[in-house]
Amino acid sequence: MIQSNDLRSGMSILHEGNLYQVLDTSQNKTAQRQMIIKAKVKNMRTGSVVELTFIGGDKLQPAHIDKRDMQFLYDAGEAIVFMDEESYEQIEIPKSQLEWELNFMKENSIVTVVFYESEVLGVNLPEKISLEVTEAEPAVKGDTATNAQKNAKLETGFDIRVPLFIEQGQIVIVNTTDGKYAGREQKR
Structure with a gap:
């Protein structure tokens, strides 16, 4: 567990059943009240950006996000097939999950696929x-x-x-x- 005071940009947390990546945080401490932490976070499953509010010292569950470089093999109709270049394991990601990313991916290109446990969250492209x-x-x-x-x-x-x-x-x-x-x- 981590404390809300320790939230930093780039961290991943599990909160109320949702998986979030912290984009930005701000802390507000007044003399007679507890510290309030506002975190701008991105839902890693839906892509929506929301602001969460915590009280200083709140316990949060960190989420271990796994990233693997994979090769874009081919378009399989409803999904895109990627292959891990080390283990040769292939995975399919539905096209609906990659609508924006498909504008910039071409076959045989290497992209970073993001996982949480065994769930595929999406693809990170270079800037x-x-x-x-x-x-x-x-x-x-x-x-x-x-x-x-x-x-x-x-x-x-x-x-x-x-x-x-x-x-x-x-x-x-x-x-x-x-x-x-x-x-x-x-x-x-």
Whole structure:
């Protein structure tokens, strides 16, 4: 057990049957009252973010989260199949659990799969990922207003806004948290 005073960003706890990851905490101590701890937490099963309030000294149950690097093997229709590269064990994760992540994953890529005991919670992607542009609108000459952008489609099928100089076949860097263009890879 851990005390509520010891909560830190990144910790995982089990509270009222829910599995949470702590995003941020704040403590409020007044002269005549007990310390109040407010924790902004993310439900690791649903993805929703809520704020929990604890009194200083409350006992909380830590949750041991296991992370394993796995290879994205193939799309099996309703699920995505991943393989542990060390044990060659394969698991299936329903597509409904990976809607956002599928925009940035391509076959044979390595991702971090998150487990709690034997339950698969989801996939952690790197903050930025490189993907090829498969379709890009032509740039209109003279359309050079500040930060002018055009539509493009990535190899995963994800639509993104990119600067006018990006062309089909180029590799762009995409931020996986908001799905926005973050730069382009330089040619080697």
